[in-house]
Amino acid sequence: MMKIIAFASAALLxxxxxxxxxxxxSHAELFTSDFxxxxxxxxxxxxxxxxxxxxxxxxxxxxxWVEAPSVTTARDGLGPLFSANSCIxxxxxxxxxxxxxxxxGVERALVLRLSLSHxxxxxxxxxxxxxxxxxxxxxxxxxxxxxxxxxxxxVEVHHRTIKGFYDDATPYELTLPTYTPSNLQYxxxxxxxxxxxxxxxxxxxxxxxxxxGDEAILANEDINDSDRDxxxxxxNRIYSPEHNKxxxxxxxxxxxxxxxxxxxxxxxxxxMSLTNPLYPSENCTTAQKECNEAPKGRYxxxxxxxxxxxxxxxxxxxxxxxxxxxxxTKEGRDIFNQIGCNKCHIEEFTTLDxxxxxxxxxxLLHDMGxxxxxxxxxxxxxxxxxxxxxxxxxxxxxVTSGAMNLLHDGRARTVEExxxxxxxEAQSAKEAFAALPKIKRTLLVEFLRGL
Amino acid sequence: MKREILLSSAxxxxxxxxxxxxxxxxxxxNNTPTGITTAQKSAVLxxxxxxxxxxxxxxxxxxxxxxxxxxxxxxxxxxxxMDAAKAAWKSARESYGTTEIFRxxxxxxxxxxxxxxxxxxxxxGQMNAWPLDENMIDYTTDATGATTSGNIIDTTGIFxxxxxxxxxxxxxxxxxxxxxxxxxxxxxxxxxxxxIEFLLWGQDQxxxxxxxxxxxxxxxxxxxxxxxxxxxxxxxxxxxxxxAAAAExxxxxxxxxxxxxxxxxxxxxxxxxxxxxxxxLGTLSGTDAEKNIAPDDALRDIFVGMGVFIKSxxxxxxxxxxxxxxxxxxxxxxxxxxxxxxxxxxYQGFVNVLKGEYRGTSQGSSFYSLxxxxxxxxxxxxxxxxxxxxxxxxxxxxxxHFDYQIKEGSSGRQNIVNxxxxxxxxxxxxxxxxxxxxxxxxxxxxxxxxxxxx
Numbered sequence: 001m002m003k004i005i006a007f008a009s010a011a012l013l014x015x016x017x018x019x020x021x022x023x024x025x026s027h028a029e030l031f032t033s034d035f036x037x038x039x040x041x042x043x044x045x046x047x048x049x050x051x052x053x054x055x056x057x058x059x060x061x062x063x064x065w066v067e068a069p070s071v072t073t074a075r076d077g078l079g080p081l082f083s084a085n086s087c088i089x090x091x092x093x094x095x096x097x098x099x100x101x102x103x104x105g106v107e108r109a110l111v112l113r114l115s116l117s118h119x120x121x122x123x124x125x126x127x128x129x130x131x132x133x134x135x136x137x138x139x140x141x142x143x144x145x146x147x148x149x150x151x152x153x154x155v156e157v158h159h160r161t162i163k164g165f166y167d168d169a170t171p172y173e174l175t176l177p178t179y180t181p182s183n184l185q186y187x188x189x190x191x192x193x194x195x196x197x198x199x200x201x202x203x204x205x206x207x208x209x210x211x212x213g214d215e216a217i218l219a220n221e222d223i224n225d226s227d228r229d230x231x232x233x234x235x236n237r238i239y240s241p242e243h244n245k246x247x248x249x250x251x252x253x254x255x256x257x258x259x260x261x262x263x264x265x266x267x268x269x270x271x272m273s274l275t276n277p278l279y280p281s282e283n284c285t286t287a288q289k290e291c292n293e294a295p296k297g298r299y300x301x302x303x304x305x306x307x308x309x310x311x312x313x314x315x316x317x318x319x320x321x322x323x324x325x326x327x328x329t330k331e332g333r334d335i336f337n338q339i340g341c342n343k344c345h346i347e348e349f350t351t352l353d354x355x356x357x358x359x360x361x362x363x364l365l366h367d368m369g370x371x372x373x374x375x376x377x378x379x380x381x382x383x384x385x386x387x388x389x390x391x392x393x394x395x396x397x398x399v400t401s402g403a404m405n406l407l408h409d410g411r412a413r414t415v416e417e418x419x420x421x422x423x424x425e426a427q428s429a430k431e432a433f434a435a436l437p438k439i440k441r442t443l444l445v446e447f448l449r450g451l
Numbered sequence: 452m453k454r455e456i457l458l459s460s461a462x463x464x465x466x467x468x469x470x471x472x473x474x475x476x477x478x479x480x481n482n483t484p485t486g487i488t489t490a491q492k493s494a495v496l497x498x499x500x501x502x503x504x505x506x507x508x509x510x511x512x513x514x515x516x517x518x519x520x521x522x523x524x525x526x527x528x529x530x531x532x533m534d535a536a537k538a539a540w541k542s543a544r545e546s547y548g549t550t551e552i553f554r555x556x557x558x559x560x561x562x563x564x565x566x567x568x569x570x571x572x573x574x575x576g577q578m579n580a581w582p583l584d585e586n587m588i589d590y591t592t593d594a595t596g597a598t599t600s601g602n603i604i605d606t607t608g609i610f611x612x613x614x615x616x617x618x619x620x621x622x623x624x625x626x627x628x629x630x631x632x633x634x635x636x637x638x639x640x641x642x643x644x645x646x647i648e649f650l651l652w653g654q655d656q657x658x659x660x661x662x663x664x665x666x667x668x669x670x671x672x673x674x675x676x677x678x679x680x681x682x683x684x685x686x687x688x689x690x691x692x693x694x695a696a697a698a699e700x701x702x703x704x705x706x707x708x709x710x711x712x713x714x715x716x717x718x719x720x721x722x723x724x725x726x727x728x729x730x731x732l733g734t735l736s737g738t739d740a741e742k743n744i745a746p747d748d749a750l751r752d753i754f755v756g757m758g759v760f761i762k763s764x765x766x767x768x769x770x771x772x773x774x775x776x777x778x779x780x781x782x783x784x785x786x787x788x789x790x791x792x793x794x795x796x797x798y799q800g801f802v803n804v805l806k807g808e809y810r811g812t813s814q815g816s817s818f819y820s821l822x823x824x825x826x827x828x829x830x831x832x833x834x835x836x837x838x839x840x841x842x843x844x845x846x847x848x849x850x851x852h853f854d855y856q857i858k859e860g861s862s863g864r865q866n867i868v869n870x871x872x873x874x875x876x877x878x879x880x881x882x883x884x885x886x887x888x889x890x891x892x893x894x895x896x897x898x899x900x901x902x903x904x905x
Contacts, residue, residue, distance in 0.1 A: 032895070034895070042895050042898075043898070048872045048875065051767075051771075051875070052771060052775050052868075055767055055771050055772060055775065056772075056775050056776070059772055059776070064636065064638065
């Protein structure tokens with residue numbers, strides 16, 4: 001039965017090619033069914049001039065940066081304090097990061113964000129621009145490497161095992177990591193410092209998400225849960241250095257970036273200390289004398305606007321993953337909807353230019369419970385709140401990154417573990433999952449692994 | 452049976468794998484096999500193997516000549532012998548350049564997995580990795596005019612490549628260079644043609660920004676390493692040892708790959724001699740027979756490799772990135788300013804394999820010869836167009852090396868842009884070529900989505 005259908009639609013396509021661009025063909029130009037490690041690396045259809053920008057962006061995304069001054073003037077300006085020397089280091093194959101290496105050491109892709117609680121030492125102008133108050137000595141992020149100056153510190157991790165049971169008495173084990181700074185080189189952290197671990201997110205479908213209208217995101221907002229379904233949903237309103245105004249955030253764990261360019265510039269600044277038009281200053285605090293006095297890159301910005309935009313162009317012109325559709329995944333999808341996952345992991349949106357996309361996210365902030373809280377507030381996002389992670393590409397994450405590390409600190413090693421960590425607004429959906437018979441849990445996971 | 456194959460490729464198409472063939476491939480997307488027989492497939496594969504055999508033999512001979520010239524120079528470092536070594540390097544690049552089309556096809560030079568990788572060890576990166584961080588090999592002059600140190604040449608004892616593992620370099624041997632190569636990262640290149648090139652020519656100090664940088668050797672001047680680096684300068688002996696070891700390793704690697712393709716003796720899958728050739732042509736017998744590669748699989752690998760090489764490697768990595776940046780750091784042979792020859796020979800290698808020719812002589816029936824009229828016409832148009840552009844790059848190189856042709860304002864710049872665009876199109880054309888052999892590819896297949904590691 002399947003085969004006959006397949007043959008008929010394929011035949012239609014092959015004959016239809018020359019007549020006109022059918023909808024299905026343009027669909028294939030935006031999406032890919034590849035499940036290999038290259039799943040997140042395919043370009044959408046581009047003309048020669050666009051391919052050139054794409055390549056330039058890919059080059060600056062992939063190529064390691066070096067410290068200034070160097071022979072390679074096109075790519076110097078790294079640091080002096082940094083977490084990694086290239087974007088791709090933490091986003092292997094454009095996928096998400098992996099938190100631990102084989103020796104259980106913490107990888108560069110897991111960074112520690114540092115802040116002071118909103119309630120203390122408030123600097124309102126800083127808060128308005130940055131969304132939080134950075135730790136006074138170390139800044140917003142702990143840099144584990146330094147060039148020509150002392151690095152800030154290392155990262156240690158301790159794990160605690162949490163055991164539980166599904167309703168059918170099947171046992172499960174979760175692992176709770178606690179990340180702490182070690183070997184701090186600039187003295188102790190402020191006593192009110194909050195440490196929020198963050199694992200590099202996969203760079204999936206970003207161009208299509210960027211092409212969603214704010215209205216489409218705001219349509220699902222229900223800040224006071226007026227429909228009393230237990231799900232509130234709040235858009236983050238953040239300062240955009242690109243547009244110099246407050247806008248709706250849609251990227252990163254707490255929806256703290258308006259655009260891919262914004263997030264790329266933020267990462268260039270925080271992760272590699274590359275000065276750029278959106279973050280023109282070096283990533284040093286006033287307390288870090290050597291950092292401030294270290295040799296600078298030779299030009300106004302380490303990452304000038306043209307190259308920053310090329311990186312954003314690259315990331316927004318990658319094909320998005322197409323879900324596997326078969327009888328198993330269809331059943332799994334029904335279960336996904338029945339237990340209410342789809343209330344936040346909203347399946348379908350239409351972009352401003354009319355493309356139907358299936359990101360499985362509302363891009364809104366939700367309270368995920370104290371179990372997932374990272375203690376970090378960021379603009380309107382409270383410590384317990386996270387943006388619904390888009391699920392497209394979930395099934396490719398293991399092959400692109402080499403391991404499945406889910407949630408903001410990579411604590412979940414499987415799809416099941418990630419679900420079991422859900423709390424807060426997702427508590428009832430999580431409980432419904434735990435109450436499912438094993439076969440239905442398996443079907444649900446199969447569906448998610450097919451995304 | 453045929454119907455089954457057709458059906459399964461149709462299913463693939465529906466799932467999204469095949470759809471972009473319509474958008475990107477252009478030309479005839481009629482997926483019906485054109486009646487190319489098994490015998491015809493064997494014949495074209497045989498031609499392909501013959502070209503590989505002859506070309507690698509020539510590349511090996513020229514690498515041996517390079518080694519002899521280097522050994523002579525090392526024994527008696529005079530300007531004449533240094534110039535002879537440089538000439539031998541350029542000559543060796545000519546025959547090696549056309550072999551690069553055999554890359555990216557799961558062949559002995561760079562197969563990443565399976566028995567081919569185990570048997571031949573994928574020495575491509577050891578022979579031809581670029582761009583290299585010359586700062587790791589020997590002193591350089593940095594952007595502020597300071598001389599760098601802390602490299603393999605000036606280190607005695609243990610050397611640690613950036614991000615890599617320790618290697619003892621008390622004596623610079625081919626084993627040490629092999630251990631250092633790509634140790635800690637792709638840019639940590641310690642061996643191969645480009646390491647030798649750097650040692651013979653030295654830096655060609657035309658910096659990345661042609662607008663802001665004033666340090667330059669000029670439009671027709673390559674690197675200017677002084678003879679004294681090999682005579683009176685500090686570490687002269689280590690520099691000579693490095694050159695000799697790098698040349699020896701290159702000859703070793705090319706010997707192994709040349710052996711993989713040889714046809715004079717019966718295949719021996721213990722020593723590797725002729726084993727890959729036998730597998731590709733399906734002639735291995737006994738317990739080795741399981742290594743035989745089905746003709747359609749072999750053709751698929753070759754067509755994908757040809758497409759990826761001309762599009763992603765040559766057009767994109769070696770030309771587009773250099774011209775777009777624009778950055779001398781991203782030209783292929785940046786020390787010797789021989790990049791125009793790399794482009795010409797790499798492209799010639801593609802044409803050789805497509806048309807079944809070597810050094811202008813037909814080697815048997817070719818992929819091209821079995822194409823339909825329409826497909827041939829489209830290929831011809833692209834080849835004619837690229838021929839002109841590649842010639843223009845080479846003609847212009849007489850008054851302006853490639854590193855100056857990529858500069859904003861150079862009259863050669865647009866030609867390079869046009870050349871790489873046409874090469875991309877030729878890479879995509881492999882989708883159409885493959886389809887005439889009943890092999891379904893998409894433009895994604897002939898694009899290395901992770902090509903840029905510059």
